Amino acid sequence: MRDIQNEKDTREVPLQKVGVRGVKYPVSVLDKTQKTQNTTATVNLYVNLPHSFKGTHMSRFIEVFHKYHTNISMQHFLVMLDEIRNKLDAEKAYGSITFPYFIEKKAPVSETPGMMEYICSYEGEVSGSKKDFYVGIEVPVTTLCPCSKAISEYGAHNQRGYVRIKVLYSEFFWIEDVISMVEQKASSPLYSVLKRQDEKQVTEHAYENPRFVEDLVREIYLGLKQMKFKWFSVEAENEESIHLHNAYAYTEYQE
Numbered sequence: 001m002r003d004i005q006n007e008k009d010t011r012e013v014p015l016q017k018v019g020v021r022g023v024k025y026p027v028s029v030l031d032k033t034q035k036t037q038n039t040t041a042t043v044n045l046y047v048n049l050p051h052s053f054k055g056t057h058m059s060r061f062i063e064v065f066h067k068y069h070t071n072i073s074m075q076h077f078l079v080m081l082d083e084i085r086n087k088l089d090a091e092k093a094y095g096s097i098t099f100p101y102f103i104e105k106k107a108p109v110s111e112t113p114g115m116m117e118y119i120c121s122y123e124g125e126v127s128g129s130k131k132d133f134y135v136g137i138e139v140p141v142t143t144l145c146p147c148s149k150a151i152s153e154y155g156a157h158n159q160r161g162y163v164r165i166k167v168l169y170s171e172f173f174w175i176e177d178v179i180s181m182v183e184q185k186a187s188s189p190l191y192s193v194l195k196r197q198d199e200k201q202v203t204e205h206a207y208e209n210p211r212f213v214e215d216l217v218r219e220i221y222l223g224l225k226q227m228k229f230k231w232f233s234v235e236a237e238n239e240e241s242i243h244l245h246n247a248y249a250y251t252e253y254q255e
Contacts, residue, residue, distance in 0.1 A: 017094060019046030020061045027072045027099060029120075032176040041072070041099040047090035060087050072097065074122070074169055078133050081126040096123040098136075101175060107191055107198040108205075114192030118179055123166075133169040138162055139179050141186035142202070143238050146210035158187065158206055161213065161238040163220060168231035181227070185219040187211045213238050213249040221251055230255040 023043040031037035045061040064087055068080040077095070085093035098121040105116045121136035141161050149156035163182050183189035188206040191198065211219075213236040224232045235250040 015049040017046040018049045018056045019044070019094075020058055021046075023062065023065075025065065025069055027097065028070045029099065029101070030073050030174075032174045033104075036071075037102065039099045039101065041097040044094075044096045045084060046094040047085060047088045048092045049090070056088055056090075060084070063087075072122070074133070074135065074172065077122050077124050078126055078131050081124050082131075085126055092125065092127045094125050096121060103176060103179065105189075105191060107194055108201050109197040110195040112193045112195060112198070116190070116192055118175075120175060134166050135169055135175070136164065136166045137175060137178055137182075138164045139182040140190050141183060141216075142188040142190060142206050143213070143216060143236075144187040144206045144210045146212060146215070148242075149207065149210050156207065156210065157242045159238050159241040160190070161186070161216070161236055163216065164235045164237075165220065165224065166233045167224065167229045170230050173227065178224075178227070181223045182220055185211075185216060185223060213247045217249040217251055221253060225253060229253070 021044045023045070025041055025043050026038065027041045028036050028038050043065060045065060047056060049056055061084060064080060064084045067083075068076055072080070077097075081093040081095050084095070085091075098119065101118045101120045102115050103118065104113055106113050118140075119138040122133070123136065124131075124133040139162070141163055142158055143161045144156050144158040163186070165178065165182065167178075187209045188202050191202070194202065216236045217234050220234045220236075224234065231252070231254050233250065233252045235248070238247040240247055
């Protein structure tokens, strides 16, 4: 059968990325407590395309990814991208997957269990001389405004916030350990189930630990440095409860 994608292209326009995007796929990732966790990922996979090639073979991306989807661990992600690069005779391969990650968390007083969702991502780039891999984690938290606490006679406004971190992978770590550190730096963690005694404890704990978004980013920055990551970024965004706008802060670290 004629293979048009393998034919020559005469327009002399190289393409930095071609591939498949928005693929929904079941995957299995490592879980600190349960060993593995099954979830569903949104997958983007690309290679570069030299100017002389008319197209790439889209099915080969899925063929390779399918081999790894039952164990798409941090260690295997770059191996998978390298195989895609070789399979498609490309100089570079790129990939990202985004998936919900679930952790069982008990309420602080009643210890009633519930499941918490955290949005995680893997992102990588592989060439003959370069292999970069990043892990992203989004953690929902509670923040209480220090200014509101200082000027108000009754209470202080608080809100749900989101911390998004991205770290350059150099050695193995557990997603759960990063999430735990982030939650400890907030005014309070979030929970999926709270009884009345739990709600009292969470509310009072947040009141005793006020945080601006600036405070939150700086505290997490220090926490990630202690975890020995060579590069990372931290951003925090509060969905303000008494303002129409959100509050935002961002920083990066390079060893």
